[in-house]
Amino acid sequence: MRALVTGAAGFIGSHLSEALLQRGxxxxxxxxxxxxxxxxxxxxxxWPAFRFIQADVCDSQAxxxxxxxxxxxxxxxxxxxxxxxxxxxxxxxxxxxxxxxENALAAAAPGSTLIVASTSEVYGKNESGPLSEQADRILxxxxxxxxxxxxxxxxxxxxxxxxxxxxxxxxxxxxxxNTVGPRQTGRYGMVLxxxxxxxxxxxxxxxxGDGEQTRCFTYVEDTVKAMIALAESPASPGLIFNIGQSTExxxxxxxxxxxxxxxxxxxxxxxxxxxxxxxxxxxxxxxVPDCSLLERTIGFMPTNRLDEAIRAxxxxxxxxxxxxxxxx
Ligand SMILES: NC(=O)c1ccc[n+]([C@@H]2O[C@H](COP(=O)([O-])OP(=O)(O)OC[C@H]3O[C@@H](n4cnc5c(N)ncnc54)[C@H](O)[C@@H]3O)[C@@H](O)[C@H]2O)c1
Numbered sequence: 011m012r013a014l015v016t017g018a019a020g021f022i023g024s025h026l027s028e029a030l031l032q033r034g035x036x037x038x039x040x041x042x043x044x045x046x047x048x049x050x051x052x053x054x055x056x057w058p059a060f061r062f063i064q065a066d067v068c069d070s071q072a073x074x075x076x077x078x079x080x081x082x083x084x085x086x087x088x089x090x091x092x093x094x095x096x097x098x099x100x101x102x103x104x105x106x107x108x109x110x111x112e113n114a115l116a117a118a119a120p121g122s123t124l125i126v127a128s129t130s131e132v133y134g135k136n137e138s139g140p141l142s143e144q145a146d147r148i149l150x151x152x153x154x155x156x157x158x159x160x161x162x163x164x165x166x167x168x169x170x171x172x173x174x175x176x177x178x179x180x181x182x183x184x185x186x187x188n189t190v191g192p193r194q195t196g197r198y199g200m201v202l203x204x205x206x207x208x209x210x211x212x213x214x215x216x217x218x219g220d221g222e223q224t225r226c227f228t229y230v231e232d233t234v235k236a237m238i239a240l241a242e243s244p245a246s247p248g249l250i251f252n253i254g255q256s257t258e259x260x261x262x263x264x265x266x267x268x269x270x271x272x273x274x275x276x277x278x279x280x281x282x283x284x285x286x287x288x289x290x291x292x293x294x295x296x297x298v299p300d301c302s303l304l305e306r307t308i309g310f311m312p313t314n315r316l317d318e319a320i321r322a323x324x325x326x327x328x329x330x331x332x333x334x335x336x337x338x
Pocket of ligand 1: 016017018019020022023040041043044045046047065066067068086087088089090091110127128129130185186187188189190
């Protein structure tokens with residue numbers, strides 16, 4: 011395949027680019043390096059089949075130029091991501107997350123397959139589970155900035171499906187549930203890299219709320235494998251797919267597991283949502299995916315690889331020298 015990956019210098023985009031290149035695909039990668047880093051692409055930057063272009067997905071002309079000649083597949087991952095980013099820069103985040111997708115869809119040729127990265131956040135406060143793609147989306151009050159990431163991603167989904175229905179491009183949507191692994195940064199509010207870094211540095215592990223809220227964490231390798239398989243499946247365009255795995259773990263249990271696997275003696279401390287994110291924050295107690303459509307379509311569904319993810323994240327942080335091992 012000849013593939014374009016937007017947001018390629020980010021956490022998931024860099025793993026996706028690597029996986030495509032390892033299969034023998036050609037990859038053009040774009041990123042404005044807002045939250046991503048060229049360091050994430052250091053393993054592949056010298057590959058002849060790889061080209062990196064620093065560009066902004068809000069620049070429609072740059073995207074149009076790039077898509078001539080057309081790509082077989084466009085993976086649109088570039089986005090403003092993370093609770094902290096959305097709360098601190100709501101307008102810029104909305105701009106990137108709405109205009110970037112609009113531009114990617116406009117630049118894509120009718121014969122290209124375009125995969126839009128959406129999020130389990132669109133299910134909002136629907137805590138019934140497991141959530142299939144048909145589940146209701148229940149968002150909080152319109153003035154709460156916390157939900158605007160989901161609002162933009164919901165609009166992205168609609169743009170993608172409408173473009174597909176009108177024959178503009180073969181578009182599909184992937185709703186990613188919490189994805190974890192090396193290269194994810196904790197700077198914008200992602201829980202696992204923060205907990206692992208704190209454990210390795212001998213600092214208290216900060217858990218928000220009472221910590222009994224549960225999440226399902228998917229190893230990035232599985233997420234990427236599913237995305238590539240969907241890109242190749244003739245049955246996937248026009249549809250929405252959950253990508254995740256369904257083993258739940260509370261954030262308290264996650265913090266304890268991080269302590270066990272890193273050998274850290276750090277304490278776990280609880281911080282209120284109000285203290286962490288201000289008055290207008292709301293969270294959901296659980297969010298579990300139903301990935302049966304994914305399995306029926308590509309014959310694969312991610313499994314629970316949380317321990318592997320924790321070990322890999324810890325190894326990466328230690329290799330970068332960002333955590334002093336606090337083990338006994
Ligand atoms: N990590 C998760 O758990 C998760 C869950 C649900 C959905 N997603 C979605 O997956 C995608 C990738 O997320 P990630 O976790 O790798 O985050 P990330 O922040 O590591 O990656 C996003 C990348 O997009 C780039 N970017 C941001 N604005 C841009 C712009 N205007 N032009 C060009 N590049 C721009 C950033 O520099 C970064 O490299 C996003 O669309 C995100 O919404 C991720």
